[in-house]
Amino acid sequence: MSLGCVSAILLTCFESYLDVSNSPSARFHGNLDITTLGGAGFASQRTTTEDNTWDLSKYDGILLQIGKSDGKRYTFIIKDKLLPKNPENGREQSTTSWEYDFEAGAGESTSGETSSIYIPWSEFKATYRGKEKKDAGKLAKENVKRFSIMMRSFFGDQEGDFSITIKSITAVSKPKDLEKGFVELAARSAGAQDDEGKPKSYFRILVEIVAIGVFAYGWCWLICQHSDDLRLPKLWS
Template sequence: MSNSLQYIFGGPKAWDSGLWTASDDRVRGGSSISHLYTHPTQAKFYGHLDTKTLGGAGFASQRTVGDLALDLSCTEGIKLSLGWDSSDQTFTLNVKDTIPGKREDGRDEAGVSWEYDFKAPENGGEIFMKWDEFKATYRGREVEDPEPLKLNDIKRISLMARSFFDKQDGDFKLYVNWIAAVKKDDNDSDDDGDLKKHALEQRSDPRPVWKRLFCGLL
């Protein structure tokens, strides 16, 4: 059987801007800004990327709020469906398995992100991002010998436009139809005994059901 999708945002799950919030370089004194406009079937991530204020650095992003607590351990990666008319910049999809704490001034502390850089196809299309293609970064720089990404507890997802240290700036826009996890092929699944054990574990999991559907066992 071919791989199937478990939708996280979009598709059968209508987009909701209330589930996202801006996380721009303004928290570090920059001038970049981002927005997320949502229609039930599509989201528009857009804004302005400024590199002058911070001397070549800059980022604008929209991230999920709270703790997603997604179990994606039964998946191979993330797939994006993108609409046409997105801008030509390189964008980044970030995932986190930890949520940074707060500094005394109320800003988020820096933390490790797992990132995948991409450009939107000119006429729209799908991009498949395998987990082993994500790279761990800290403050935009790659981390050597990071701890493995905890796929069983993905806490945050974000869309980002960044300068790549003064390589791009200006207005940007990205049209996203949906974000989904790609389930592993049935041939790669555990044996029946392991599946039953996992199902029992899921029943005792206190998280809401919708957050536990990503292994397709309920």
């Protein structure tokens, strides 16, 4: 189920834009100047309609198709509840957000390729006003009201110009809708990370498993060849 292109509304502490092309794709970009608030800040774009409701209960998660990216960390956000604006100040009232942080490699898709990030529902973290909400219950997948993408400073870890191209945002079911070639396919949920703390791709995990198997086979073969000296019975002749 494709959620289509994001209809943009400026929801930023700083300057950001969402340029929609005929590809179709959308480029989320801008500048994050964290000096204004002493290291804090965010910029985001979201769906504008408040009347639509997406029933995603039959799907297993969200698939982000990413084009060219700067390699910075972004956040994909879902809301399953919206409240009327505060009558006193006209501002939107806060509700629980379901968030997932992700990174796409810098410079990817320069040759037209697409990197895919699959996010199972279990990987979305409930937050309220930027803080984790452990008593949030479960995401109401049958009542999704809004989705958005955010660039945040992560308490001063990143700032300045940012840019990421989003080719599609789709609700998917396993294994029918999933295709080969994912850069990241729930590796994060498996807890697999590289030396820099980033999620490993399934290809890298598979290579490591094969390497371990080859090492174990070689070690077993060596022991069996010298089993007489070690007074161990041979497993095969």
